[in-house]
Amino acid sequence: MANEAHFLSTSLPFLSFNKAVLPEFRQSKGLSFLVNSRISRSKQTRASMEMRGSGGPMTSDHSAVKIPHVLTVAGSDSGAGAGIQADLKACAARGVYCSTVITAVTAQNTVGVQGVNIVPEDFVAEQMKSVLSDMDVDVVKTGMLPSIGIVKILHQQLQVYPVRALVVDPVMVSTSGDVLAGPSILAVFREELLPMADIVTPNLKEASALLDGVKINTVSDMHSAAKLLHDMGPRNVLVKGGHLPDSLDAVDVFFDGEHLYELRSSRIKTRNTHGTGCTLASCIAAELAKGSSMLKAVKASKFFVETALDYSKDISIGKGPQGPFDHLMNLKHNSGRQVRFNPSDLFLYAVTDSRMNRKWGHSISDAVKDAVQGGATIVQLREKDIETGDFLEAAKSCLQICRANGIPLLINDRIDVALASDADGVHIGQSDMPAHVARSLLGPEKIIGVSCKTPEQAEQAWLGGADYIGSGGVYPTNTKENNRTIGLDGLKTVCLASKLPVVAIGGINISNAHAVMEIGVPNLKGVAVVSALFDRECVLTETRKLHAVLTEATAAAAAAAK
Ligand SMILES: Nc1ncnc2c1ncn2[C@@H]1O[C@H](COP(=O)(O)OP(=O)(O)OP(=O)(O)O)[C@@H](O)[C@H]1O
Numbered sequence: 001m002a003n004e005a006h007f008l009s010t011s012l013p014f015l016s017f018n019k020a021v022l023p024e025f026r027q028s029k030g031l032s033f034l035v036n037s038r039i040s041r042s043k044q045t046r047a048s049m050e051m052r053g054s055g056g057p058m059t060s061d062h063s064a065v066k067i068p069h070v071l072t073v074a075g076s077d078s079g080a081g082a083g084i085q086a087d088l089k090a091c092a093a094r095g096v097y098c099s100t101v102i103t104a105v106t107a108q109n110t111v112g113v114q115g116v117n118i119v120p121e122d123f124v125a126e127q128m129k130s131v132l133s134d135m136d137v138d139v140v141k142t143g144m145l146p147s148i149g150i151v152k153i154l155h156q157q158l159q160v161y162p163v164r165a166l167v168v169d170p171v172m173v174s175t176s177g178d179v180l181a182g183p184s185i186l187a188v189f190r191e192e193l194l195p196m197a198d199i200v201t202p203n204l205k206e207a208s209a210l211l212d213g214v215k216i217n218t219v220s221d222m223h224s225a226a227k228l229l230h231d232m233g234p235r236n237v238l239v240k241g242g243h244l245p246d247s248l249d250a251v252d253v254f255f256d257g258e259h260l261y262e263l264r265s266s267r268i269k270t271r272n273t274h275g276t277g278c279t280l281a282s283c284i285a286a287e288l289a290k291g292s293s294m295l296k297a298v299k300a301s302k303f304f305v306e307t308a309l310d311y312s313k314d315i316s317i318g319k320g321p322q323g324p325f326d327h328l329m330n331l332k333h334n335s336g337r338q339v340r341f342n343p344s345d346l347f348l349y350a351v352t353d354s355r356m357n358r359k360w361g362h363s364i365s366d367a368v369k370d371a372v373q374g375g376a377t378i379v380q381l382r383e384k385d386i387e388t389g390d391f392l393e394a395a396k397s398c399l400q401i402c403r404a405n406g407i408p409l410l411i412n413d414r415i416d417v418a419l420a421s422d423a424d425g426v427h428i429g430q431s432d433m434p435a436h437v438a439r440s441l442l443g444p445e446k447i448i449g450v451s452c453k454t455p456e457q458a459e460q461a462w463l464g465g466a467d468y469i470g471s472g473g474v475y476p477t478n479t480k481e482n483n484r485t486i487g488l489d490g491l492k493t494v495c496l497a498s499k500l501p502v503v504a505i506g507g508i509n510i511s512n513a514h515a516v517m518e519i520g521v522p523n524l525k526g527v528a529v530v531s532a533l534f535d536r537e538c539v540l541t542e543t544r545k546l547h548a549v550l551t552e553a554t555a556a557a558a559a560a561a562k
């Protein structure tokens with residue numbers, strides 16, 4: 001984690017800082033960092049950038065909106081699973097603009113590489129100059145660099161037009177085993193490319209080639225390889241374990257010169273892994289362009305690849321052994337989906353608790369009926385100590401009540417109970433099934449909510465296809481043990497970063513609900529409560545009171561906004 005703290009911001013003129021200070025700072029501290037961008041952003045984006053500690057000096061031109069920009073210098077894959085085409089799709093999926101310098105055109109499909117046509121060196125130089133002299137490129141990502149001359153051109157152009165970070169995917173061999181850059185390239189990779197790189201992302205074969213053929217068969221070999229590669233000059237190394245034999249997880253090893261991290265995700269069983277490496281590197285570049293620190297960028301990118309592979313595991317494109325996957329699944333998932341969920345349903349979110357109901361002698365369905373009559377706008381059944389059969393019966397009877405009143409009923413954690421009862425969806429926590437897995441089990445129409453304490457968790461929930469997030473504990477609570485309180489500030493941070501609507505949760509009641517809604521962030525849609533409604537004798541009265549407080553708070557916020 002140490003790396004994440006090593007983040008420097010500056011208000012020095014961008015170019016002079018980058019040229020004059022960057023190399024010294026790197027050498028003296030051995031740290032990886034990003035220089036703040038000189039980008040003018042919309043208010044909201046700027047606020048969320050600042051929350052991540054990366055807000056930069058603003059230009060005086062407030063009308064210009066600059067979007068983060070990655071330039072990829074790579075080869076074209078006619079099958080569009082890897083290379084330039086993967087880079088464009090990965091950047092699009094991450095909301096980043098991507099320009100392209102094409103180094104080679106390959107005739108390629110899911111069977112293999114049938115032909116390679118290298119673009120003349122001076123024309124690669126011309127493309128680079130066209131882009132870099134005109135556009136504000138934040139990060140350059142390289143893929144297939146098929147000749148020594150092309151590497152040298154890249155080196156020269158980056159001296160003339162420095163950028164914030166260079167991501168090097170040292171492409172040498174395609175997944176199908178075809179050579180995309182021969183052994184003659186190794187010397188210039190070692191001597192010129194790696195020392196310029198902020199991160200280098202070899203797969204096992206590439207790491208081995210760069211290290212004179214050393215064997216890399218285990219995670220421990222990957223550790224040693226990462227350290228040895230770091231000695232060649234890149235600021236960070238990610239040795240990718242996609243091709244690690246006999247491995248149940250997909251393990252990558254990240255080394256920042258100080259700490260080694262084993263980054264693990266589940267290994268998706270699919271033939272559609274063509275282009276995972278290009279996608280990972282482009283996604284890292286995109287995250288860096290948005291202002292992320294290196295380790296966060298790598299983690300977010302690995303999660304993106306895992307999620308995309310999972311969504312695409314059954315798609316069938318081409319007849320060969322290695323198919324492409326779908327980078328834009330989130331777009332499709334969210335836009336092609338019949339959205340049943342209305343974010344204003346989060347206004348007064350009632351969460352049941354069997355212990356409290358027992359204490360006051362209420363049945364689950366009576367408690368839910370009273371909450372609904374009192375003005376609850378959504379109900380979640382959170383029954384931790386109940387038999388599955390009883391849970392299913394309770395869900396069915398509560399569903400009748402909710403349907404009769406036109407409000408959604410969600411089930412906490414138990415996707416099986418949600419499916420069996422045909423409830424409207426689920427609410428899941430960080431230790432439950434990931435959102436994207438829940439989405440593939442529940443299909444496009446059910447509602448999925450995820451508990452999130454941090455902007456990263458909010459991003460993952462969105463990526464996984466969730467509809468809303470619950471964020472807290474806003475205040476200390478007895479309902480959940482060992483639950484960290486994030487306070488109103490933590491809530492605001494998550495709301496600003498979240499692309500999904502948010503409901504606040506944790507210790508909220510009629511005396512503090514007003515203060516919660518007053519934080520005044522548009523995507524905070526309401527409050528979720530347990531004890532304030534259910535640890536009371538009269539659920540109906542308490543719900544009515546809370547409804548009145550929320551109505552007043554919302555009216556006050558609307559008046560203040562005028
Ligand atoms: N089946 C899988 N399930 C989950 N993650 C995977 C799987 N296969 C690869 N990955 C991940 O994808 C990323 C790319 O790794 P890989 O070693 O496959 O790169 P690569 O060989 O350069 O890919 P390519 O050349 O096909 O673009 C890594 O983060 C790796 O862990």
Ligand SMILES: Cc1ncc(CO)c(N)n1
Pocket residue numbers: 074075076077082083084106108143144171173174175180275277278
């Ligand atoms: C053009 C191109 N670049 C990179 C790769 C890496 O897989 C590929 N197969 N094709």
Ligand SMILES: [Mg+2]
Pocket residue numbers: 171203277278
């Ligand atoms: Mg690769």
